[in-house]
Amino acid sequence: MPDETDSVQEEKIEEIKENPMLRSANLELEKPFESEVHESMHPTTMFGVEFAPLIIPLERRLQTTVVLHLVATFFFMGYGSILLGLYLLFFTRYWWLTVLYAGWFVYDIETCNRGGRRSEWVRNWPIWEHYRNYFPVSLKKSADLDPNKNYIFGYHPHGIIPLGAMCNFGTEGTGFSKLFPNIKPYLLMLQGIFWLPFLRDYMMTAGGCSVSKSSIEWILTKEGKGNAAVIVIGGAQEALEAHPGTHTLKLKARKGFVKLALRHGASLVPVYSFGENDLFDQAENPVGSKLRELQNYLTSKLGMSPPIFHGRGVFNYSFGLIPYRRPVMTVVGKPLDLEKVENPDETLVSQTHEKYISELCSLFDTHKTEFGIGEDVKLTII
Numbered sequence: 001m002p003d004e005t006d007s008v009q010e011e012k013i014e015e016i017k018e019n020p021m022l023r024s025a026n027l028e029l030e031k032p033f034e035s036e037v038h039e040s041m042h043p044t045t046m047f048g049v050e051f052a053p054l055i056i057p058l059e060r061r062l063q064t065t066v067v068l069h070l071v072a073t074f075f076f077m078g079y080g081s082i083l084l085g086l087y088l089l090f091f092t093r094y095w096w097l098t099v100l101y102a103g104w105f106v107y108d109i110e111t112c113n114r115g116g117r118r119s120e121w122v123r124n125w126p127i128w129e130h131y132r133n134y135f136p137v138s139l140k141k142s143a144d145l146d147p148n149k150n151y152i153f154g155y156h157p158h159g160i161i162p163l164g165a166m167c168n169f170g171t172e173g174t175g176f177s178k179l180f181p182n183i184k185p186y187l188l189m190l191q192g193i194f195w196l197p198f199l200r201d202y203m204m205t206a207g208g209c210s211v212s213k214s215s216i217e218w219i220l221t222k223e224g225k226g227n228a229a230v231i232v233i234g235g236a237q238e239a240l241e242a243h244p245g246t247h248t249l250k251l252k253a254r255k256g257f258v259k260l261a262l263r264h265g266a267s268l269v270p271v272y273s274f275g276e277n278d279l280f281d282q283a284e285n286p287v288g289s290k291l292r293e294l295q296n297y298l299t300s301k302l303g304m305s306p307p308i309f310h311g312r313g314v315f316n317y318s319f320g321l322i323p324y325r326r327p328v329m330t331v332v333g334k335p336l337d338l339e340k341v342e343n344p345d346e347t348l349v350s351q352t353h354e355k356y357i358s359e360l361c362s363l364f365d366t367h368k369t370e371f372g373i374g375e376d377v378k379l380t381i382i
């Protein structure tokens with residue numbers, strides 16, 4: 001199973017030692033880092049590809065396996081289920097299984113817009129602790145949240161895949177319910193995900209729901225109080241801005257979530273995930289380039305962006321679909337409480353949107369040095 005090279009491990013040890021936030025967020029990982037740097041763990045380089053060493057601590061093997069499971073689920077479960085269903089339907093005597101699931105699918109199609117079908121048992125699986133420790137991911141709060149109110153969490157940035165959002169709000173890996181007692185998070189996703197067999201069901205057990213307007217309104221009006229609709233505001237297009245070390249958010253024209261918050265009197269909560277953009281490398285695609293033009297065209301047609309990216313592999317560190325082992329620190333900001341306005345005009349929406357951006361920038365500036373980001377670095381809002 002894979003792991004870091006000696007040089008990368010040494011850099012991580014120094015990074016954790018120098019950064020108080022990372023050290024306090026995951027003290028348990030310092031010992032593995034120290035113990036793993038020894039002669040029996042040298043990687044091998046062949047034909048320009050760096051292969052993982054054979055001797056890896058069991059804990060690290062488990063971490064990589066869980067992350068591989070999640071990435072494989074995201075990329076392959078839905079489409080693989082379609083192919084399996086077609087095979088059963090046309091080439092075996094078990095065609096009735098496909099018909100049976102198709103009937104269930106039609107019957108259940110609107111559940112993702114009606115609060116989903118969360119399972120606290122799934123959300124509390126012990127494997128999510130390995131998921132958290134792989135990077136590691138940490139969750140920090142700025143203020144307590146009143147369980148007698150409802151909230152819209154604006155999650156930034158999207159990254160290639162919002163793995164930090166999944167860990168913090170789709171599982172109890174970082175202890176969300178302990179940090180925010182009696183607050184129920186709903187991680188909102190593209191509607192298209194809920195058209196994919198089995199993937200839709202799995203995502204709903206994690207508290208996943210559609211990011212459609214009707215879904216958000218259901219959460220804010222039909223599920224009582226103490227609910228948090230978690231929206232990755234930048235969406236698919238922001239994934240095209242996800243390059244390591246960058247902090248560019250697609251937010252200037254994204255005002256729909258503000259309008260919904262005003263209409264239902266929900267508090268807006270900015271959330272910034274430091275390190276989300278560092279988990280994969282992406283091909284250079286500056287605005288105006290042929291690649292970006294093609295990506296923008298495909299995004300407009302498909303509803304999801306096609307970034308050209310890579311991380312590490314299962315048995316190598318040079319390429320693959322598994323994210324790098326790089327820390328992610330998610331900070332939940334203070335709520336921006338809003339008065340309920342059933343028909344907010346554009347002026348009020350714009351003013352509230354500006355306040356939200358101001359709170360988000362303040363959140364970033366307050367915590368960026370804890371993550372090793374320079375004082376002169378600012379968020380770029382496009």
